[in-house]
Amino acid sequence: MRMVAGLFALLTPLWMIVDVLVFTWPLTIMLVVGRLITSIAFGMLARAYRKSTKMADAYRALAFMFAIPTLFFIYSHPLLSHFHMDGPAAAISAGYAFLPFVMVAGLAVFPLTAAEGVLFALPVLAAEALVALMQLNLLSWSSHLGAFWLLLLIAAVASLAGMSQLSFMISLVKQASHDTLTGCFSRASGEEMLDIQFHISSRSGAPLAVVFVDLDDFKRINDRFGHDSGDRVLQAAADALRSNLRAGDILARWGGEEFVIILPGASGATAATTVARLRERGLGTRPDGTRMTASFGLAERCADRADNWRKLLEIADQRMYQAKVAGKDCCVGCAEQT
Numbered sequence: 105m106r107m108v109a110g111l112f113a114l115l116t117p118l119w120m121i122v123d124v125l126v127f128t129w130p131l132t133i134m135l136v137v138g139r140l141i142t143s144i145a146f147g148m149l150a151r152a153y154r155k156s157t158k159m160a161d162a163y164r165a166l167a168f169m170f171a172i173p174t175l176f177f178i179y180s181h182p183l184l185s186h187f188h189m190d191g192p193a194a195a196i197s198a199g200y201a202f203l204p205f206v207m208v209a210g211l212a213v214f215p216l217t218a219a220e221g222v223l224f225a226l227p228v229l230a231a232e233a234l235v236a237l238m239q240l241n242l243l244s245w246s247s248h249l250g251a252f253w254l255l256l257l258i259a260a261v262a263s264l265a266g267m268s269q270l271s272f273m274i275s276l277v278k279q280a281s282h283d284t285l286t287g288c289f290s291r292a293s294g295e296e297m298l299d300i301q302f303h304i305s306s307r308s309g310a311p312l313a314v315v316f317v318d319l320d321d322f323k324r325i326n327d328r329f330g331h332d333s334g335d336r337v338l339q340a341a342a343d344a345l346r347s348n349l350r351a352g353d354i355l356a357r358w359g360g361e362e363f364v365i366i367l368p369g370a371s372g373a374t375a376a377t378t379v380a381r382l383r384e385r386g387l388g389t390r391p392d393g394t395r396m397t398a399s400f401g402l403a404e405r406c407a408d409r410a411d412n413w414r415k416l417l418e419i420a421d422q423r424m425y426q427a428k429v430a431g432k433d434c435c436v437g438c439a440e441q442t
């Protein structure tokens with residue numbers, strides 16, 4: 105947004121050279137003043153723009169982005185129609201009438217929903233209608249209607265382009281934050297969330313439990329039934345884990361057949377109850393019809409006196425390993441639970 109506003113702040117006054125060359129006094133000076141004010145407005149927008157995660161800030165910036173050229177159009181177009189022109193001046197003057205078309209086409213640059221597309225196109229359409237009303241004596245109503253219809257079509261196409269851009273961005277974000285096979289959060293997202301949850305928990309003093317889950321003898325499934333069967337078992341295990349967790353609990357795929365569960369606000373005892381429930385409800389079945397099992401390692405920030413999330417995860421990982429050594433299909437918890 106800052107780049108686009110900055111670019112317009114530079115390009116708008118550049119066109120003054122053309123205005124000075126083709127138009128005559130006093131029109132030239134009026135256009136130059138209009139362009140300078142427009143350029144300053146774009147420059148101020150570029151300077152004031154701050155990257156923000158708030159939607160209200162994005163809407164405000166985009167509203168200014170569209171309001172500035174719309175006002176310039178409402179000022180310049182009727183002004184030009186007061187002067188009789190021919191030759192190059194008439195051609196350049198006609199170009200000013202295209203400004204709303206450029207603006208609505210510009211909607212395609214932004215990833216927008218259908219409602220946002222309509223919201224930002226409407227003031228430009230209103231400006232076109234207003235200018236047409238002001239100049240009904242100059243052009244027939246059918247010419248104005250034709251221009252308005254074309255503007256409407258371009259707005260619709262540009263909004264569609266903005267919508268497809270938005271859906272592409274959403275799928276990119278989803279791909280980056282989620283594991284494509286199981287739909288769980290990816291390891292990178294899991295690490296970020298664990299970092300955030302650890303800080304929240306340290307500040308508030310609330311407990312935070314982490315469970316490391318490693319499916320048992322998973323390699324044998326791949327070796328005996330093939331990789332595709334292995335994939336299906338992984339998906340079923342992830343579904344089972346996810347559907348038995350509470351809203352707010354976080355499930356991330358950490359590696360091949362390893363998962364990490366983050367339980368914000370859960371004490372060691374609560375987390376142990378959660379793991380018991382997960383084990384009781386099961387993790388799906390192996391292709392030969394037997395139960396899919398897993399080894400669980402549980403750690404809790406307060407009970408284990410972990411001073412950072414990596415330490416907490418490392419304790420859970422070591423305990424998961426102890427569960428493997430102890431014969432698999434079991435959970436090793438924090439000191440007070442073992």
Ligand SMILES: Nc1nc2c(ncn2[C@@H]2O[C@H](COP(=O)(O)OP(=O)(O)OP(=O)(O)O)[C@@H](O)[C@H]2O)c(=O)[nH]1
Nearest residue numbers: 318319320321322323324326331332334335360361
């Ligand atoms: N099908 C499938 N297999 C995977 C995927 N990622 C990792 N694996 C396999 O998972 C297997 C993990 O094997 P191991 O680390 O030996 O673990 P295990 O057989 O479960 O043995 P234990 O952990 O001791 O119970 C390896 O054969 C990997 O190739 C995946 O996305 N799909």
